[in-house]
Amino acid sequence: MSALPETLPVTTPRGWWLPAGVTIGVLLLLTAIFWPTFLSMEEVWARSETFAHGYLIVPISIWLIWRKRDELARIRPRADLRGLYLLAAAGVGWLLADAGSVNVVAQLAFIAMLIAAIWTLLGAAFVRAAFFPLMFLFFAVPMGEFLIQPLMGVTADFTVSMLQATGIPVYREGTFFSIPSGDWSVVEGCSGLRYLIASVTLGVLYAYLTYRSWKRRLLFSVAAMIVPVFANSGRAFMIVMIAHLSDMKLALGVDHYIYGWVFFGIVMMLLFWIGGFWREDDRVEPVSPPPVVLAETRGTGMASRSILPAALLALGVAGLWPMYAHWIESRPLPDMPALQVEAAGGWQPGEAFTTWVPHWIGADRQLRRSYTQAGHDVMLELNYYVTQRQGAELINSQNYMIKQKDPAWSNVGETIVTVRIDGIARQVRQAKMRGSNGQRLLVWQWNLIDQRSVVNDYLAKLILAFDRVRLVRDDGLSVLIATPYQNADFKTATATLARFAADMEPAIARGLDQVDGQ
Structure with missing residues (x-):
């Protein structure tokens, strides 16, 4: 009995052409079907510096998949109808989000539907092998604004506490506070959301490319979430102190933002530098053996033919929800009289x-x-x-x-x-x-x-x-x-x-x- 080869042979990629082409076509059609949802993401990328990185997410995900092309080429693409369950669940989520006009949830559901379609057409083995590149697509969704108020509170708490620790008297009301040299307020731009979003996106990508252990990747990703929150609080305190010590001549206006970005850049450089001490990118990433080797066999031909019905099923399941949403939206509004409230209770x-x-x-x-x-x-x-x-x-x-x-x-x-x-x-x-x-x-x-x-x-x-x-x-x-x-x-x-x-x-x-x- 001969031993199995250590590395599975990569055969001709001809068996991938039809599945790849059909999958790309289905993804493009899904994007067209849910074009208003995609457009709502792109509009936020265009107008908000916080989420401008959204334009880069899809190219980065494609590049990450391309880096794994040798491993992915060993997998036989095989339609897996279990993906339709996720596709239907994501469609229900999209419908509820659209009915409630919750763009972020609709956008998350749209990305989930794209991934579910890939699972349906190419199989679970492909999704497992390309798990991170596919999950990275969720960073295209401009979300996180619900954190603005909590982050403003953290920044105000830290800044006021540090000012009091230095002996400077502070009078505070909410996110507004006064010190002897002037009045300050922690507004949305001071929340640090922009730093947090940038840090998490870069940090997760850096962790994936630099480490091979999922434990190290997780720990560095958590650090990329925590560090910018404290760094932003320190930045706010630093700006207030510079202005206070300069008799309100520095750290105001344009240099207020320059100091913030310079400080954030230094913090991120230190984070990546420290993380580099445990880097593992010189090691080969472990590859789990795929269930089947790509080969020109009758089974491959059958798998290729089964992808076409799966594609039609995926498009049919996904297309139900926008059709129902359009029907709901087209219903006429009821007639309404004026809103009247009579005074009562002695008022x-x-x-x-x-x-x-x-x-x-x-x-x-x-x-x-x-x-x-x-x-x-x-x-x-x-x-x-x-x-x-x-x-x-x-x-x-x-x-x-x-x-x-x-x-x-x-x-x-x-x-x-x-x-x-x-x-x-x-x-x-x-x-x-x-x-x-x-x-x-x-x-x-x-x-x-x-x-x-x-x-x-x-x-x-x-x-x-x-x-x-x-x-x-x-x-x-x-x-x-x-x-x-x-x-x-x-x-x-x-x-x-x-x-x-x-x-x-x-x-x-x-x-x-x-x-x-x-």
Whole structure:
């Protein structure tokens, strides 16, 4: 008995031409079918420096696959219909995301469908061998903006703590703080998201190319996530200290950003330099023996012929979801009367007492009115969305209390709190607004979906998406109430909002029923 060869022979690649051509064709057709989803990614790459690297992800993935061409050539391409399960699951995810206008989830589902199609047409062995290059495609999705607020909080916490540790007195409200030399605020650009996205993308790629052990790859990738967060906090503290010590002459304007990028570049160079001490790229990457050797056999011909029905099945399964989504989108909007809410509980219409205007867009019906009772003023704003669609969504990143760097108003603290309304504990989104004229407002906001209060944005999106695809009511109402306060009478303001909500909620419910025709 002769021994098996250490290396499996690579035979003619002719058996790959048809599967490769069909797979490329299917991927291009899927991109055409889901063109609006692909275009939504490209638009973000074009306008945002944070995600401009998205243009490079597909070429890098192709290059990574090309590097493994010898190993991949040993695998016989073989249709695997199990990939259709992943394709269908990703399609359902895309449909829900499209119904809820959650672009990021739709984009992730689109990438998953591309990978599922490759699995269906070329088999599980190919996907295992090209696992990292395929997974790297997910970096093309411009995601991570949900981290902006937490990162801003981390940066503010670190900067203020370090300033206090150096003996500099600090007065802080939310992400705004003042020191003797000037006033500062941690805005979106200071969150460090751009550094984090760049570090993670480069770090994961560096780990894959430099190490052969998956343990080392994982550890370096985790380091690439943690280091930029602390580095950005250090950068913010450094900029404040430079400005403070230079009597607010340095680290402002253009050099503010130059210092940040130079500091980030140094940090990344140090990270890669330290990681280089354990590099393993001089070793041959272990290759698991493929199940079959590519050869010109009858089995290969049968596998090649089976790819055509698999391609049609993949396109059919993927094409169902945009067809259904288009049908949902084409339904006409219902007729809606004006949104009316009658005063109740002793509250009477009053004069406007603030210049602050919440930023909610795309509402089908809107009502903003001031009320008064026994010397207490409350502003009520209702934004009603009869159905969820792009640009007219109850939950939208463009719906917020105030825009960044507004000249007249600042949001000095926003969080989810539990309050008691009519004796019942409920969650609301609470914000503290500070005006340049000295006025302060306490704001509560919640959403009414299916006759219940929902504050969590992710849960609200999921409920509305399920309602929409099930062809039931997917309307929603944003309820926002605000009252003036001073630090000394914060409890009074809280009690005023709780009393107003308890008194007016029945009237709001009646007004909502009139609008949606129930």
